[in-house]
Amino acid sequence: MLQATLNIKHNINIKNYSKLIAFLKRKNDGHVPKKSKTLEIEQVEKFIREAPDEDYLLMKTVLIIGMCAACRREELTKMTIEDIQDRGDVLIITIPDNKTKKPRTSCMTEPTWIKIIQKYKHLRPPLVQTQRFFVLFRK
Incomplete structure (x- = not known):
């Protein structure tokens, strides 16, 4: 470098x-690079299960979609309402304009995670001007 x-x-x-x-x-000589800290799947599941939705619904939704669809920060920002298709027991997530310029799709079948994303989607204010999926959400 x-x-x-x-x-x-x-x-x-x-x-x-x-x-x-x-x-x-x-x-x-002797330099040891720092290892990035990562969350274990048990920690993620504990957070999703135990954190209250009143305070952490947005963070849970971002974590679930980001982890399941392997999204980058910019991809999460550009995600629109149409990119998440609800098929009852399956969510189909289309990842928009990404770094590789190739669209990707991801399926989610975990029922508790689908309910969290549906809850976030239903709390979306009706008069929002933007079509982005993630909007500011407070309690």
Whole structure:
């Protein structure tokens, strides 16, 4: 990363400086990169089961759709009402304009998760101007 930054910003190729490379390698010795913290499936299920809907319905809905459909932040933002089709015991989620430019679909069959998404969808105010699925929701 340092090499690329110096090359782009200052047009300096550090491969020509062998002593500098050796120094940087010595300084890097023993460095342990930090591991990102991730949620375990048990933690997700506990949150969805125990957190009150009055306070956390939006977060639950975003978590469920983001996890089941493997959505990026921008994909969740661009998701519209038409992208989520309710077929009773199955939800079909169409992921809009994504990074790879290829549309994706995902199916959800977990009944408790479907009920949470349906509850969020039914609480949507009728006079909202935007067609986005996720709108500001407070209690």
